[in-house]
Amino acid sequence: MFKQFREKYYPNKKIAESSIVDAPNIIETGDTMVDATFEDHKVISNVAIRYDMPESEGRELRPGHKLTFVIPEGFKGRIVRDVVLRHRKADKYCKDIGPNRHDPHGAYSLVELYDEEIHDWIGWRDPKGYDPIKFAEPRSSNDPEHEVLHDWIATVGIVRPKFVRITNMGVNPDYSVSQIHGIEVDFFPETGEVKYEERIYCSGTSFIDLEIGKVLPTYGGGSSTEGIYRNAIVLNKFSEPLYETNSNPGNGAEISGSGSLQIDLKNGELAQVEIAVGDTEHLKTISPKTGRKTRLGYAKLWMGIQRANSKNIEWFVRGANVPPQGVIAGSPFLEKSHVEDGDKLIIESRDDTSYLMGWRIAYKQ
Numbered sequence: 001m002f003k004q005f006r007e008k009y010y011p012n013k014k015i016a017e018s019s020i021v022d023a024p025n026i027i028e029t030g031d032t033m034v035d036a037t038f039e040d041h042k043v044i045s046n047v048a049i050r051y052d053m054p055e056s057e058g059r060e061l062r063p064g065h066k067l068t069f070v071i072p073e074g075f076k077g078r079i080v081r082d083v084v085l086r087h088r089k090a091d092k093y094c095k096d097i098g099p100n101r102h103d104p105h106g107a108y109s110l111v112e113l114y115d116e117e118i119h120d121w122i123g124w125r126d127p128k129g130y131d132p133i134k135f136a137e138p139r140s141s142n143d144p145e146h147e148v149l150h151d152w153i154a155t156v157g158i159v160r161p162k163f164v165r166i167t168n169m170g171v172n173p174d175y176s177v178s179q180i181h182g183i184e185v186d187f188f189p190e191t192g193e194v195k196y197e198e199r200i201y202c203s204g205t206s207f208i209d210l211e212i213g214k215v216l217p218t219y220g221g222g223s224s225t226e227g228i229y230r231n232a233i234v235l236n237k238f239s240e241p242l243y244e245t246n247s248n249p250g251n252g253a254e255i256s257g258s259g260s261l262q263i264d265l266k267n268g269e270l271a272q273v274e275i276a277v278g279d280t281e282h283l284k285t286i287s288p289k290t291g292r293k294t295r296l297g298y299a300k301l302w303m304g305i306q307r308a309n310s311k312n313i314e315w316f317v318r319g320a321n322v323p324p325q326g327v328i329a330g331s332p333f334l335e336k337s338h339v340e341d342g343d344k345l346i347i348e349s350r351d352d353t354s355y356l357m358g359w360r361i362a363y364k365q
Contacts, residue, residue, distance in 0.1 A: 035061065037068045045331035046271040046364055049075055050184040057141045058088065058179030061168045067180055069164040077116070078187040079210065080159045081329060083124065085111055085147040085166065086181035088139035093177045097138070105175035107136040107168055111149055111183070113161035122159055124149040133169050136178040144181040150326070153208065154216050161185070186329065194271050194362040199253070201246050202232050202357035205276050207327065219276060220357050222325025227282035227294040229355035233261060236299065236349035242282050261356065263345040265305070269364040270339050273303055274329045275347060276357040279322040297322060299352035303330050308342030322354050
């Protein structure tokens with residue numbers, strides 16, 4: 001499958017031949033290119049697990065080599081939503097990088113899931129058609145890049161993983177080396193185990209509903225509407241939009257200033273929050289940069305719980321890139337997932353304007 005995946009999506013991309021392995025099961029076949037297999041993990045929320053490398057510098061991964069991760073029993077059979085890869089390239093492997101930051105000896109990470117139902121590896125696909133093999137940027141050990149491989153169910157389909165695999169797809173044996181700091185796997189809540197509270201502002205917006213077989217979200221604004229998010233809640237507004245937006249977020253919610261939305265939380269255990277959002281600005285004239293009446297935004301979304309007793313905010317989504325249209329999901333740490341009457345969900349847009357099309361909160365039953 002790996003070779004077919006490479007040939008179909010990257011016919012012109014040079015990849016180390018040693019990385020092409022058709023073994024159907026990494027554990028049982030004893031793949032010699034697997035450097036290590038990790039079972040130790042941390043359950044960080046009701047819907048997410050994380051694997052951290054023991055080395056402060058990250059685990060070194062050379063071209064063609066792999067790291068594998070075993071999904072624990074409590075999460076096997078659950079459907080994957082997102083995977084977050086933490087990786088970078090160390091200074092000692094940065095050679096011949098020009099002033100334009102081009103790296104001729106790039107280290108690239110391919111993330112795949114081993115699906116129990118089809119007994120095969122499945123690689124992530126970018127919904128915009130960009131390269132799903134992620135470039136490891138030169139960074140310091142305390143600042144690895146967080147690559148969010150989002151919307152697996154929308155781009156690949158339903159995947160119920162048994163293992164996760166990271167492969168270095170670089171070429172140069174001496175300099176195409178990456179440092180893997182860890183990986184996080186986010187799942188959908190189990191059907192029937194959560195109760196949802198939902199509010200839609202932009203007509204045409206909807207969330208995935210696995211219980212009725214709806215596996216794709218829809219959006220009432222974004223690229224297809226040239227940055228028009230009609231009736232959206234505008235966060236961190238710098239100027240008046242050229243269309244009608246919404247200043248009333250509904251009962252139990254309020255806009256604080258211009259930068260955040262506050263939503264009253266109910267007593268219980270908060271499992272997951274989903275935000276349908278975009279940050280493309282609609283213009284009066286065609287932009288020479290986009291060729292459309294749009295300016296691409298650079299907003300970052302933050303989500304957290306403000307405790308009633310202290311007013312402190314416990315952020316569980318920090319600086320997530322806002323797309324032209326998409327769903328950003330997050331969950332509080334397991335030990336901080338209990339909320340009480342008076343606690344509030346805080347949604348903030350920073351760096352640029354965001355247009356909030358709807359939200360959905362899942363409480364664990």
